[in-house]
Amino acid sequence: MLETTAAPWWRTAVVYQVYIRSFADGNGDGIGDIAGLRARLPYLRELGVDAVWITPWYPSPMADGGYDISDYRGIDPAFGTLAEAEEMIAEAHSLGIRVVLDIVPNHTSDRHRWFEEALQAPPGSPERDRYVFRDGLGPDGAQPPNDWRSRFGGRAWTRVTEPDGSPGQWYLHLFAAEQPDLNWASREVRAEFESVLRFWFDRGVDGFRIDVAHGLAKDPALPDLGLADSMVFDDDRPREKHPHWDLDSVHEIYQTWRKIADSYAGDRLFVAEAHVADDRLPLYVRPDELHTAFNFSFLKSAWDAEELREVIDRGVTSLGAVGAPSTWVLSNHDVPRHATRYGRAQTCTHEHDVDPGASDRELGLRRARAAALLMLALPGSAYLYQGEELGLWEVEDLPDEMLADPTWERSGRTVRGRDGCRVPLPWSGSDSPFGFGPKGSKPWLPQPAGWESLTAQTQSGIPASTLELYRSALRLRQGQPGFRGESLRWLDTPKGVLGFERSPALRCVVNFSGEPLPLPKNWGVLLTSDRITGGVLPPDTTAWLWGGGASRP
Template identity: 80%
Template structure:
């Protein structure tokens, strides 16, 4: 079978093969005891991340925010929210991280601001048609009195994507667009002020040593100026519940976004050190390469792989499509199993339906034992693939989705805007357990406030302290895998070749001396006798690879490096 080469380049930039650890800051570590994670907590845990073996951290929004959407409603892009710390602390954290050899990637949220942003307050105080309102998407309503929204678009959090304002004179006024929560008004990216401001924001953080940005809703900045209807029924709560137009969507994946990113790429390239952009672009596979052309963004999250079921054909198809599609424009694939927006994969993989698609989110109870075994196997599969990999905080501890959080603690806007019919994303954002036998399990100092979301009592046995040094623990599996990925010959290339295997088993070769085998079947699979075992996600049984287990193999008769 032919070998697939993603990119043939010596001395590749760091981001092509990096393992990046996602820090959801408010749930990572609490340094001051107020129940919310912060910069002090992150700085104290940087040695943990170094020992884990990651190359970079990606930090979810840390900017001043009313926190109506976990910080994705930004009020000031050039400062730090006081609940997390100060700008000086952020600069110190960047320097300390770099001193450990760990790079720093920030979230940037360009589709919308907070309704508390200075610009939006100015827009509300100004008149229709004013320069202040032109920074956002304001429109007159339909009907003789303008009481109907401009079109039928839906918010990602449920309900109409339009809110009507009260004009300065007290009369009912225009409507503004918010593809997310009402507190997140969409920016108008045709406006020159908007473009100039975000170019300034990029330079502000690049000047402070930041190594790159993950771009939130990268596919959503440009809107069809005609604002045409989508043809949704009047009682539709979400757009995704109905058949969507796959082409010429009026507010997703408009061609006008590419000019924006071409300008951003020039800014990144003007700085030393291989600065990087990572797109959150939920677009079709044939459209994604357009974002990753040589003069645009560097990488994009792999939602095809993230959403794949634990099934060999689905996984192989997702891998093949990603490698071939992105390789056509010279971009590396990115691999990810969980993030702050989807149920944790330990829980997903323990269900009858194992994908991460929105409509499958409530697909019955989960067998966490089965999910954990599959999660271990999936981790080794992901980390053996060519390209970069993203780890979501806590997956290295084997944490699961907390699905029994009381209604009164839920913060996700999807919960309130859906009338409680959608639980939202809080279950994957529960604060991490670090040590000890009682909550908050070292998340914050003794005597401090309770964590902002309650932790399961069972997490006593899943803390970093409990697992550290324990043979066979999830944490030690990740540490061992990342050590091998960094030092073992074969992982440094960007090639993959599938091997012939029986049904239910996937195996591929990264180099003549390195292979990965994954058993999805219900029967043990005999490993090649002349290949040594580097690492397995579960114990072997007399040379047999058990079901839901992955093995890294070396040699083919050669001496182990």
């Protein structure tokens, strides 16, 4: 059963992200589904997570893996039914696991009823006002309204054919053409999403991860960005007064959403996917807005003690100033897995359109395990991406014909996209589908043969395995009093070493240097990311220490 605590659960929660297509297949069609997820809830309980975040399970044509939604109040038949979803939510709650859904408010699918109505309606109509339609430039309107670029490659505008067959207006899509952007200046759009939030809260959902939270508001003047047509991606780096990222007017939307969440019992949660400058992130988590926001600077950091200390310090300090906890993350469905990133010389390379060279898997896994203990020792909440607890690497040799990410086609088949981190999980057995689905079924993306040694079944009960490392870390995080505060104190450490104290009895030390590090003799070892001997911490290893007169937990 769900526990009630004095502080809201989300301030210190460990949340497990389920990319539902790739988590577990219950019916053998090769696609993960609600039945598969429900069958694996005991695994998540044993792992020790507090909540599960489920990527979009709504009806969708799947032009972008479900992030193109045609009905926000239903379940896609590939995943199950609304009744199954409600049963899964109830069962998760009975196991003490909260449920967080993905909400995608920046755009709908082009198959959404609203967009189909907009295509049949004339320019200037209420139906078109739900989206961002504009006349084209030039005497015949044949040029797009401005130079904005899609995040998936190419221009961010598509011209429609009017009901009479004539070339018509253009509509904005900051992502795929199948994902038309909504007009958040429309009162109807705002009312619709407020209703959607209530629909799922009424069914027991504990919160939402907000997709593209920084992108809903657009400058109505639609000014050019000065981007060349040859650019594959829009330049979304922080800049002053960007016309479609991080506009101040987005905050009034979330103030309304917060009131809705607060009207429900049980400390409902919003977590923002907001790619903004670090000094802007606190604006999203002020007391009357969203509760939490991912710290992507942490995810993007190189494997470097000084850089990570600066990022952690900045995050804890800036968010703490508005009363919000930090929200740490190392991997997700949009970036290469960190076990692969950390195995490269350029360990901060998190984009799929960069080829930074081969990855050393042994080095990458050692650093990934160390990074996990670093993250889980920090104050605030942490998000795990499915399979990281197994030490999975990025699958970078998927056949071209299997790639499903829209970036692949929109980039002219030059950017392979995000499919490599979305390969279905290996649960058991010696060959595909590795327990992802019934024996003989074929997963929607092929699994590498090398994952045989990384299945959950193979690692379970093996003390040195990555799975058991995560289980041990989460047990200690929940049971050790030193993890319950929201502050940390940095320790004086040698160059290349990061150390901090969470309480007088709990310390975390990470050795980034190339040299072994003697641990203090008056501190006991709670947990280490790799084996240590003689009280010496090897390179690329993290240790949790206890002392200060406290008894061992």
